[in-house]
Amino acid sequence: MSAPPATSPSLVLAHPTLAERKHTWTLTQPEWGTALTLEEYLHREEYLTTVPLAKHGGVTHWILTVASAPPDQRPILSSCETLRKRALYSTTAPPGGGGVAEGIAHGVGSVFTDPAYRGKGYASRMLTMVADELKAHQGTLMSPSATAASSAADDKRLPPVAFSFLFSDIGKKFYASRGWVPHPSSHLSFTTLPSRRSSTASSDAAAAAPPPVAAIGYHELAELCTRDESLLRDRMSRLPSSLEAHQAPSSFASTPPDASRPLTYVALAPDLDTMLWHLMREDFITTRLFGTTPSVRGAVFGHPGRRVWAVWTRTYQAAPPAISANTLYILRLVVEDESAGEEYLAEGLRAVIDLAREEAAEWGTAKVLLWNPDGEVEGLMRRSGLTFEAVEREKDSILSLMWYGDGPGENVVWVAGEKYTWC
Ligand SMILES: CC(C)(COP(=O)(O)OP(=O)(O)OC[C@H]1O[C@@H](n2cnc3c(N)ncnc32)[C@H](O)[C@@H]1OP(=O)(O)O)[C@@H](O)C(=O)NCCC(=O)NCCS
Structure with a gap:
């Protein structure tokens, strides 16, 4: 399977069609299907795009692919999904001292590379692009057939994106070196x-x-x-x-905070x-x-x-x-x-x-x-x-956070860390 190198400018981030999503889910079922058969798992993944939080553009599916090939015929070099959540964060700016502001946080999940494409840097390239895209991402309505779907927030005024986060099942190093700071878990x-x-x-x-x-x-x-x-x-x-x-x-987080901030x-x-x-x-x-x-x-x-x-x-x-x-x-x-x-x-x-x-x-x-x-x-x-x-x-479900706001990410303290945060 020849595909451009991970550094190639011809690689783009795209939203997969339903057929492309099903292709990816078929590959991920042995990994994440747990007690579900393939058929049940495919059904579950589609169903999960329709439930509260995910519906109305809350969930966005992403793939790394080439710009030159048409949808359903292009290689899926790596894939992931993001779930939009409401975030709260403390503010210390005067006047008035501390307060609590509301923003968006995107949870990144289901990061996956087809075994045929592994070890070539595709997940890393996709995550770099997704992290950048998420800074201004408000949500995407995933239509069954379209590839470039419209923004869910076109006519809604959602708050700014405060951070993205994920729960690593492959230890602390991989995501940390791509910008998501590991927190105590x-x-x-x-x-x-x-x-x-x-x-x-x-x-x-x-x-x-x-x-x-x-x-x-x-x-x-x-x-x-x-x-x-x-x-x-x-x-x-x-x-x-x-x-x-x-x-x-x-x-x-694992890196000490800056005491002066x-x-x-x-x-x-x-x-x-x-x-x-x-x-x-x-x-x-x-x-x-x-x-x-x-x-x-x-x-x-x-x-x-x-x-x-x-x-x-x-x-x-x-x-x-x-x-x-x-x-x-x-x-x-x-x-x-x-x-x-x-x-x-x-x-x-x-x-x-x-x-x-x-x-x-x-x-x-x-x-x-x-x-x-x-x-x-x-x-x-x-x-x-x-x-x-x-x-x-140390290895599973390691909370890892990329802070998009002011100040260093190391000074961010995660509170209320029960399982409801997982996605
Ligand atoms: C993890 C995964 C997405 C990496 O995809 P990829 O396209 O091969 O990734 P890249 O080529 O960009 O990078 C390879 C890196 O992944 C790391 N990696 C892969 N599998 C790993 C594992 N099980 N534990 C720790 N690190 C792992 C490699 O050590 C390498 O790290 P380095 O570049 O810092 O040396 C892929 O192996 C996969 O799909 N695994 C199965 C699903 C999974 O575990 N997803 C992550 C859930 S949090």
């Missing part, structure tokens, strides 16, 4: 718990009574997400902009569309594996104002009974009032995590993972008597 891993609901039929029903925690379904999500975003904005506006006052040194805190908005993107992805696979969708999508403890709650999603590498690599991820964990008292918060966290562990057991997954908990949450978890393994990841 850790998780807590909990074992599953046999369901107490089914055991309450025993004579010892009182002892087995479930803790005061309620299940969260689809219909509770909108209110919770709105509240969460407002609390997050408030917290971000109070975080110190100077390195000296910063409390959690472990939250910095202010810190910038960034987060992805934990909004309803973001949660729905994950839950609808989950619905797709549970429908295929179990013929149904789960009704319990999270758990909430306590009353409004003092709630502790989590939303989660189940992911499957294989169909049960091969469950060892299947995981229930906490998408977002929220403590509404951090001053509610250690004992109360520890009890709330335990109740929420234990319900997640029960759901994990019931739905053919082998563990519960919570990404990037802050130090206080981890301390409260320990205090609650929960046991878990704390893991610092």
Whole structure:
């Protein structure tokens, strides 16, 4: 397969047709198809262009190809997709001191080179071009047949692009040397718990009574997400902009920040569309594996104002009974009032995590993972008597961020790093 070298000016970035996307998905299925057959995977990938967050130009597919060949007959030298998300970032500019601004963040995913073209620099060339393009990218409506699709933002005034990010599954080096700075990526891993609901039929029903925690379904999500975003904005506006006052040194990127410059805190908005993107992805696979969708999508403890709650999603590498690599991820964990008292918060966290562990057991997954908990949450978890393994990841799901705003990328601190950020 002869194709121009990766440095050739004849290479261009283009949006693939549906047939070209299907060709790429066919190649990526062995890598990312998990528990889905090829047919199911092709269906899932197309379906994922129609769900909240992705629809209306939210998802954009990119290929590196040659300018001279027509669509559907040109080589696909490398490919990826980007998902547009709402980003929040702290600002320190006077007058008025710190505030929280809203921008766009593009999540880069599914970076892939056909094995026949690997090791020739095509992914690197594509990523360099995509990174540049994303700085001003607002979204692209992917039409089934067109190659150069119109901008989704032609008549909408979307905020500027603040950064792009990705989760590397190939360690820290590859994307770091192409401009995406690796950030700390850790998780807590909990074992599953046999369901107490089914055991309450025993004579010892009182002892087995479930803790005061309620299940969260689809219909509770909108209110919770709105509240969460407002609390997050408030917290971000109070975080110190100077390195000296910063409390959690472990939250910095691998390169030390410049102490003479202010810190910038960034987060992805934990909004309803973001949660729905994950839950609808989950619905797709549970429908295929179990013929149904789960009704319990999270758990909430306590009353409004003092709630502790989590939303989660189940992911499957294989169909049960091969469950060892299947995981229930906490998408977002929220403590509404951090001053509610250690004992109360520890009890709330335990109740929420234990319900997640029960759901994990019931739905053919082998563990519960919570990404990037802050130090206080981890301390409260320990205090609650929960046991878990704390893991610092070095190879998989490494958050890597390219900052497009003012100031050095090393001074960017990622907050709210649970799994809802993944794409
Ligand atoms: C990773 C991938 C996209 C690279 O594509 P490519 O066109 O061969 O990439 P390039 O020729 O531009 O660059 C090759 C680089 O990829 C690195 N690389 C490839 N596979 C890697 C792996 N599994 N782990 C670490 N680095 C890897 C090579 O070491 C080389 O790095 P260097 O240039 O810094 O020495 C391709 O190997 C692929 O599609 N892999 C399967 C899917 C995948 O893992 N995608 C990434 C998900 S985060």
